[in-house]
Amino acid sequence: xxxxxxxxxxELSTDPKxxxxxDFCAPQSYQGSGFLEISALPRVAEEASSIEPGDGFHWxxxxxxxxxxxxxxxxxxxxxxxxxxxxxxxxxxxxxxxDLAQESRFVMVASEGEADAFPMxxxxxxxxxxxxxxxxLGLIEDEILLSMPxxxxxxxxxxxxxxxxxGDGGEAADASEKPQNPFNILKNMKKN
Numbered sequence: 211x212x213x214x215x216x217x218x219x220x221e222l223s224t225d226p227k228x229x230x231x232x233d234f235c236a237p238q239s240y241q242g243s244g245f246l247e248i249s250a251l252p253r254v255a256e257e258a259s260s261i262e263p264g265d266g267f268h269w270x271x272x273x274x275x276x277x278x279x280x281x282x283x284x285x286x287x288x289x290x291x292x293x294x295x296x297x298x299x300x301x302x303x304x305x306x307x308x309d310l311a312q313e314s315r316f317v318m319v320a321s322e323g324e325a326d327a328f329p330m331x332x333x334x335x336x337x338x339x340x341x342x343x344x345x346x347l348g349l350i351e352d353e354i355l356l357s358m359p360x361x362x363x364x365x366x367x368x369x370x371x372x373x374x375x376x377g378d379g380g381e382a383a384d385a386s387e388k389p390q391n392p393f394n395i396l397k398n399m400k401k402n
Contacts, residue, residue: 222271222346226250229347234273234285234318234340243270248295251351257358259298259305267293267310269350273318285318285340291353297362302369312357316349 222242223229232240247266248255258265270290275283292311299306318340319325328337338349363369 217275226347229350230345232344232346233342234287234344235342239275239285240271240273240287243268245269246293246347246350250347251354253351254295254354257297257355258295260296262294262296262307265294265296267291267295267350267354271346286335287316287318287338289314289316289349289353291350291357293354295354295358297358299364299369300361301363304364304370306362306364308359308362310354310357312353314353 218238220238220240222232222240222244224242224244226246234240245266245268248258248261251267254267255261268291271287273285273287276286278284290311290313292309294307294309296305296307298304315335316338317328317335319328319337320340322339325337325339338344
């Protein structure tokens with residue numbers, strides 16, 4: 211590819227099926243944005259505790275070719291996702307709406323070998339192996355999953371207490387009964 215060559219820019223479709231087969235081997239750059247409902251993202255939908263109207267993720271993708279010293283220009287993919295999902299709060303076990311946002315930068319490489327050789331010190335961008343049928347929808351879904359908190363919780367002080375069998379319900383009745391001493395039980399067993 212000629213360094214001075216102007217490459218065509220292709221507008222990405224917002225259709226989830228079209229996003230699952232993008233040709234990143236072609237000498238062209240891509241740009242696009244859209245909204246994906248939770249139902250279009252099966253792995254994200256498995257994590258959701260409920261799906262409310264408006265839940266989903268806005269995405270924006272832009273690629274360009276950046277000069278690389280001593281080699282051909284490399285295609286760089288910039289991806290931003292932002293949206294809302296409902297997960298189970300691990301403090302109160304109630305539905306918890308969370309706003310998530312993630313921005314990532316990737317360098318498209320030709321092979322797994324190049325991806326393995328990519329410098330690990332570069333935490334600003336990650337390598338991705340380009341293909342003619344690249345699953346951009348899968349990458350968007352991966353980034354959403356990676357942006358989810360390990361332990362989802364409501365903001366501090368907004369949780370509703372969870373009534374459980376270990377909670378407040380049975381404490382008053384149990385306080386009036388004295389538990390039997392385990393040594394007395396053993397003593398009675400020895401007599402028999």
